[in-house]
Amino acid sequence: MENYSQRHKYQPGMTCSVDGCENPAEYEVVLYDFYDYSSGPTTFYEQDYTCPFLCQTHLNINEEQAVGERRPRGSVRYPYTNRHNSLGYSKYNPLKDVYPQFFSAGEAENASQIQIDLNEINAELISYLAKHPEYLRHLNARKFEMLIAEIIRSKGYDVTLTPQTRDGGKDIIALYKSPFGHQMFIVECKRYQEDNKVGVELVRGLYGVKMAERYNQALLVTTSTFTPDAQEFVKPLKFELELKDYNDITNWCKEYSKK
Template identity: 30%
Template sequence: MTPSTKDQLVRDILVLENSITSPRDDREICFTFHQVISKLLSNDGFTTMFNPSPDTSNFDFMCFKEDSRDRICISLQNSTENITEERVHERVSFAFNYPYDRLIMFAPVAFTYSCYRFVNSTDPLKVELLTLDDLKTWTSKIEIESELNTYEYEDIIKIVSKTFIEKIAEDPNFLLKIEWREFEKTIAELFEGLAFHVTLTPSSKDGGKDIILEIVKNGSPIKYIVEIKHWKSKQLVGQKSVKEFLKVICKEKRESGLFLSTYGFTSNAFEGLTELERKKIKFGDEQKIVTLCHTYLKVKSGIWTPLQDLQEVLYEQTF
């Protein structure tokens, strides 16, 4: 839906609202409503037309989609009073017997509570009861979706990840609301925003690593790997997971690795690690994640630029 079409839709709704509050001609309401609903449904690929035989089916409009059997009937209830359940029941019966897949009823004023209760039990026919406020809400949602559609998938992921980072910095408890894969993408955005070169590994194929980080130090590229455990059960990471991650670091001959666990580690998670192994792997918990979020936001706001020593950023507040 183009911006000009969106603007026209908003204007049409205002005209419809004026026609309802200051009625001059029933045909004006019918025509203006058709302008609105046809634009809204066209966003889903439907064509809306006046019913050429209203005396037969008693519906004002019918909608169809090319190369699809989906059919919608629309009934305009031009009344100054609330629409009752009996009227809705009658319209549903007609739609079901024709048959249509979906019935839309529009009432300028409102529907009674019993109407909404009734339509919840009308399967398999889908029934929608719309008022003027519903048309406005529908329009606003389409505008939001249209704006999102202008972004590439990667851009949308970045927008979502940045929002998560802001929420975590504001309240660490927000971590509980994030699913594990979304959390990995958020951590990837954190490091990318701090000037690391980031590779997010495909899910289920990471071989014990979730993110690969690369920096250039003294003219030479150095790679680190990051393992992330974000269990909503709040389970602590144990010795077995630590040992497995250490094997990956050594096998791939990385400089070192960072093991992030949202809810921390068990008391014996580090037992058996040699001094050399402890230098190969760093550990971070919720506090490390929150610190990264705050640092990211400072960089993005222009308060400071990314530090030259990215290794220092990586190891800060780890143990």
């Protein structure tokens, strides 16, 4: 891992740096930027002393509510990090990677196989998720939508992510072109925890959008599973409405990583 300056050193038992949060710290926050000077390129990479540590929950919120361009010399406003509005953007290093001496060998080995950059959906991340699908639930909601959009794109579809501010019903619009005509699909994504099953109400709602807006097919994708009522609802709608759960997404990631 790249060396960088750290004003605040992590100690076992430290909590998230967000005011009032008592969750254990899980990530160290760093500020990243890149300068293309005439004398040569220079990377700026140091601990964010305004918010040095985050838990998983506040990391997700921090990314979900970020506004701006994540690029060198860009400007991103976050709810928790980079409170001095430095150029560049925030990255997150798992504490098990930065301070392995405080974690058991087994924990460090499991967490250090890759540094997940939650800012980007790329082949490296998808390959990692194929091997460690439990991290699917660590992505924030928007990044999960971006992941599903990228997987669908890899299957030959033209995809469009809908705006984040919406009433619901569709997160992705996918167009498949063939010599026999075009088909338009809508996809709704639900990044839920394992014990939060998707019920029939959401399935009915997506089907209603599909019918009202005359799409060819609808797809509901979740990191959880579906209730029996939801599965029963789609049985007579085989070619109109599909349900994809945690195991299906894992298989998609495995297929993607083989390409």
